[in-house]
Amino acid sequence: MDIATLVGIIGGMGLLLVAILLEGSSPLMFLNLLATVVVVFGSFAAVLARYTMSGYVSALANGIRSSLFYRHISPVHLIDQLTELADRMRKQGPIALEQVRIEDPFFQRGVRMIADGYSAEALRESLERERDLDYERLEQSHTIYRILGEAAPSMGMVGTLIGLVSMFAHMDDPQKIGPAMSIALINTLYGAVFANVVFSPISDKLANRNAEESTNRSLIIEALVMVREGKNPATIKDDLASYLPLHNRRELLDEAA
DSSP: OOHHHHHHHHHHHHHHHHHHHHHTOOGGGGOOHHHIIIIIIHHHHHHHTTSOHHHHHHHHHHHHHHHHSOOOOOHHHHHHHHHHHHHHHHHHOGGGGGGOOOSOHHHHHHHHHHHTTOOHHHHHHHHHHHHHHHHHHHHHHHHHHHHHHHHHHHHHHHHHHHHHHHHHHTTTOHHHHHHHHHHHHHHHHHHHHIIIIIIHHHHHHHHHHHHHHHHHHHHHHHHHHHHHTTOOHHHHHHHHGGGSOHHHHHHHHHHHO
16 A cells, blocks of 8 residues: 555645644534535536546546555566566576466566467567556546546635625625635635645656556566567666666666676
8 A cells, every 4th residue: 555645635634624723713614515515526527527437437446546555666676576587487497487476467467478388479469558558547547636636626616606606695694794705715725625635646646656657567578578588687687777767777787797
């Protein structure tokens, strides 16, 4: 689990609660059904109109799953694993790869394909297709949460206008002016909070995940193709170093030397 996502969102909400308490107000004053309906449900409904129901729900669930339960894998660690795999392949042949246990399903599938005798071309084609499809699915989730982050402030403004209309309609009753103005401002608050504390952070997290996973999977594909072709482990490590930042690259090559 990526604890940073939970800490960021819950911590952001917690800081807002602390700010309310420090100001001396009751948090219950900021709970409003109209703002929840207009901003939260209104944003989800507005974005839903752009997609199919099944695709929308699937993308939302995939976004939550990817942002909370993604396990970071260091490229350096991947290269070390792949180098060990290449060494075993050269010494014991592809059958020995059946005994290798790897946690990452994409990596494990590629290793199993080598053990099953797939050619390098078939291996590359299959894994690249899987990588691209997974990228598209995660990109759709990223887009939906980005649009939600844009829709929430707009829907907050809609709620604010509803509150202002209510206020102006009751100008003859001073007792109703204050509550109507409060509703108007709370809608603006809800829009800003949900956009900047929930939707936009999840969208950015998914974009980072997509970039990282795309790089790692490209690295895995290139390495497994070289393993299938029987290249020397040292050559594989040297070629894969190009996927790393310069400081990590020097460290990896120094270890190989």
